[in-house]
Amino acid sequence: MNNDKLFNNMENIELHELPMQRNNTDGVEETAVTNQPRSDYPGSRRPIPVSLVEQDYRRTIAPASGLEFLRDVNQLIIQQSIELNDLISNISSENRYIVKVPRRDAIYYATETSGDFQRNCFGSGRAFVMRLFDRTQQEALILERRLACGNCTFWCYLQRMEVWIPPGDYVGVVRQQFSMAMKAVFYVYNDCELLYRIEGPSSFGCILGKAQNFQIYNYDGSTQIGSIIYQWDQVQVCYNMLLQMPSNIANNKHKALLLGSAFLLEYMFFESSKKRSRCCRCIC
Known part of the structure; x- marks a missing residue:
């Protein structure tokens, strides 16, 4: 099925915000979530059958959750959809992405919601809500990023990305960790349990806008189990x-957290380099 036809009606979906609070579960002082976005779909999720094209066959599923599209998937490609406004104007617009499995159909369509002021004043460091819609045109994931500094010299308030499942189930968080070596270090938590450690190249506040490799380690950092590659x-x-991702991940929520990690890295290190012709930039 053509990806453009698959997602062409998603732009008209109206989305609202639902006031919501949750308790601090990771032992770190933080601001409570007060605006948790949700879709305009009332009630429970609609089990709509969709056809998936695998490498050499086609199958039909009726997913009860948007996370079911991550089943048996260990590789994902995040591809930005370039808007005409980005090519002809210096004013930043809300980004859109396609998430697909290599050599298969797209499984998610991601659309950013952010404020004009933050996009134009803070650029890629802005706060935003990223909504991921699946093949049934229903929300599968919600990624929420706060406005924070990515430079480890401001260690008291670094980057974090929260991952939610509609209509408001908290999955976990990706948190930037302070590093004396100025490395890009991130911890991935499933609620309060540390799952993964992500390490990138030394940046000293800046990073080249070219191909980079971030390694995904297990919780204690002893074994590399995956990677996030900008290529x-x-x-x-x-x-x-x-x-x-490692092929032995059975929990789709863990895959969703790693997908959220990739989106956070995309904005922190590479989003501005796509819109500017210079080779490096500040991530603070």
């Missing part, structure tokens, strides 16, 4: 994010 796609003639 050039010769077919699409653009840079994409490639998320490689």
Whole structure:
């Protein structure tokens, strides 16, 4: 099925915010979530059958959850949809992305919601809500990023990305960790349980806007189990994010957290480099 036809009606979906609070479960002082976005769909999720094209066959599923599209998936490509406004104007617009499995159909369509003031004043460091819609055109995931500094010299208030499942189930958080070596270090938590550690190249507040590799380790950092790679796609003639996850992850929520990690890295290190012709930039 053509991806444009699959997602062409999603732009008209109206989304609202639902006041919500949750308790601090990770032992770190933080601001409570007061505006948790949700879709305009009333009641429970609609089990709509969809057809999926695998490598050599087609199958039909009626997913009870948007996370079911992550089943048996260990690689994902995050590809930005370039807007005409971004090409002809210096004013930043809300980003959109396609999340797809290599050599298969797209499984998610991601759309950003953010304020004009933060986009134009804080650029890629802005706060936003990213909504991921699945093949049934229903919300599968909600990623919420706060406005914070990415430079480890401001260690008291670093980056974090919360992951939610509609209509308001908290999955976990991706938190930037202070590093004396100025490395890009992130911890991935499922609620209060540390799952993964992500390490990137030394940046000293700046990073080249070219191909980079972030390693995903297990919770104690002893074994590399995956990677997040920013690489050039010769077919699409653009840079994409490639998320490689271990094949033994059975919990789709853990995959959703790693997907949220990839989106956070996309904004922190690479989002501005796609819109500017210079080779490096500040991430603070």
